[in-house]
Amino acid sequence: MNHRLTTLLRLCFAFLDLIVLNLVFIICRYVFRTHIPGDMEIQYSYLWFSSNLAWGIAAWANGIYHDRLMYSFEKFSRMTMKAFVYFVVLEMLYLFFYKEADISRLFIISVLTSFLSSLLLNRFLHLTVLHYVQRKHHIVRKIIIVGYNTQAKKLALYLEQEPIKTEIMGFCERDDNIQELTNYPVIGDIDNLLSFSRTNQVTEIFSTVAPEQDPRLYPLMEEADRSLIRFRIVPDLSYFVRKPVYLDYINDIPLLTLRREPLDDVGNRIKKRLYDIAISSLVIIFILSWLVPILALLIWLDSRGPIFFVQQRSGKDGKTFNCLKFRSMRMNADADAKQATKKDVRITRLGRFLRKSNLDEMPQFFNVFMSDMSVVGPRPHMIKHTEDYSKLLDHYMIRHFLKPGITGWAQIHGYRGEIRIVDDINNRVEYDLWYLENWSLWLDTRIMFLTALNMVRGEKNAY
Incomplete structure (x- = not known):
């Protein structure tokens, strides 16, 4: 879920980090312009290019823009600091092996400290964005789960762990089918589902009951579309496999595979x-x-x-x-x-x-x-x-x-x-x-x- 938002966050912060790195270089070169001889400009340009490459390698090697880090300020910041250490090591290696470069030490220290400070500011901006995303009311997902079974309870547990604010409105099931206390309200039978959804501004309906098991779900799906409520069906494959499966198609024939294999292509x-x-x-x-x-x-x-x-x-x-x-x-x-x-x-x-x-x-x-x-x-x-x-x-x-x-x-x-x-x-x-x-x-x-x-x-x- 929320793959597009996660991708947007990843691209924004990757782009922002590169912007601040280049801004730091531009500002430092301007500040030290009187101390950089004209014949040394090319050496500073090489360092500028190598720094962009070094940060790209360090960030990529540590996976700091990975999906799993985008919603955790602590993990994102910790991996950023680790990537910065890699970045410094790569910069030192460049200066060590490229002996023709005679770069001012004060310039290098200024660039590194300024970039580190900028990264820390970016991470606090990341924290602000997270709070905004999680508190914004129009981003809240309101969900109803059709059915009360093992799959439904597991789905509710997973939805609770979603990084975007998710509100489970309840389970849609007949009272006589539930023999235990539930964590969320029981809304009642399917007949009342759509009116309840409209009244409570539900955004998504997850059905753990297949339409073949309850034919009333077919017209309900059409009504949900007309009411701008997304309807999702959660198939229960636990009788066949007990691990994640991947869906593929040969024309209109669906295929379930036990694993995704990029090298099968x-x-x-x-x-x-x-x-x-x-x-x-x-x-x-x-x-x-x-x-x-x-x-x-x-x-x-x-x-x-x-x-x-x-x-x-x-x-x-x-x-x-x-x-x-x-x-x-x-x-x-x-x-x-x-x-x-x-x-x-x-x-x-x-x-x-x-x-x-x-x-x-x-x-x-x-x-x-x-x-x-x-x-x-x-x-x-x-x-x-x-x-x-x-x-x-x-x-x-x-x-x-x-x-x-x-x-x-x-x-x-x-x-x-x-x-x-x-x-x-x-x-x-x-x-x-x-x-x-x-x-x-x-x-x-x-x-x-x-x-x-x-x-x-x-x-x-x-x-």
Whole structure:
């Protein structure tokens, strides 16, 4: 509900934050105009552009304009401060790596402090807007629920949690069908519903009773339209499925699916494949071209044996493929059955560094280029582990609708490394399924960015 209002709030505050950032730069450049040499104007312009890009990346990486934050002042403000820290880090990285830039420190401090102050003012404006939206009488939704059953009680509970002020006027049900106390008034039978709705300025009617169960609902829907009251039918699918379902159509035939899969669309699969080819090609040409010879020599000197460790792993649609890694263990008979553990004696001295830094996974960009894997997706497991986990979790195999990835949504949330208890793999699969249902190129880029950040910061489960 209220998707349009939420989208409007998201766009307004994203646009407002960018406006204040650029205003801050314009004002600071004007104030410091006598201290900026003419030949340095281009450097300040580069910083201006990079700051807009840095804020876009920081805000997007932290999801501060996400739907779930738009109606919470505390969460919105907290995530904004976190994004600002990311923004400062990116600005410092730009100044560190772009050594030609000789920017005034006082100018930079003035920009950062002014932008932070402006963000805080924007958040208090956000609080004012929320109070306005929630108190405005013409925005109030007045609702009647037809029927009194499990679905109706659950619907009432969910409507109470709506961020926009929602007033439930009552349940429309015959008194002899209700055997318990209710949280809201019982209006009576359907025959009196429309007159009650007009009198009390009801804006929406939700029916948990299907028209096939009560034919009086058919003329009631037409009357509601004429009275400018929105009529919504709430189907009860709990007899068939006990989780959210998605509605689609083939012409006029409705289809219910258990999950939304953006990558089920051919166009999206092409986009993701082109994205994978572009990223893997850049990594192979500019990183692996010199990294492989160096690590090959070091691995061979540290422990005699092959440079690469090649292992059969479970891929898309359950098909197996040869997954490449830099060898980080001594040759052993348990490599295809036993997962790596903390202080594993099989891991070599160099291998411990490779695993801690995630460099051992770098050859998998060859797998991405060859289409066995994707840059982002569920991590591939050993064949034996796939067989074991599929018996433990009913929904485990769903993750194989996607190509496995070098990194994934689960990994950036800390679900990686050794699996000790069932909850470890269950949580990992839950994150994989969320990724499957919410994929986008922007999400892939965000995961890559956070993976790189985690590599710099270090991960406790990387061993």
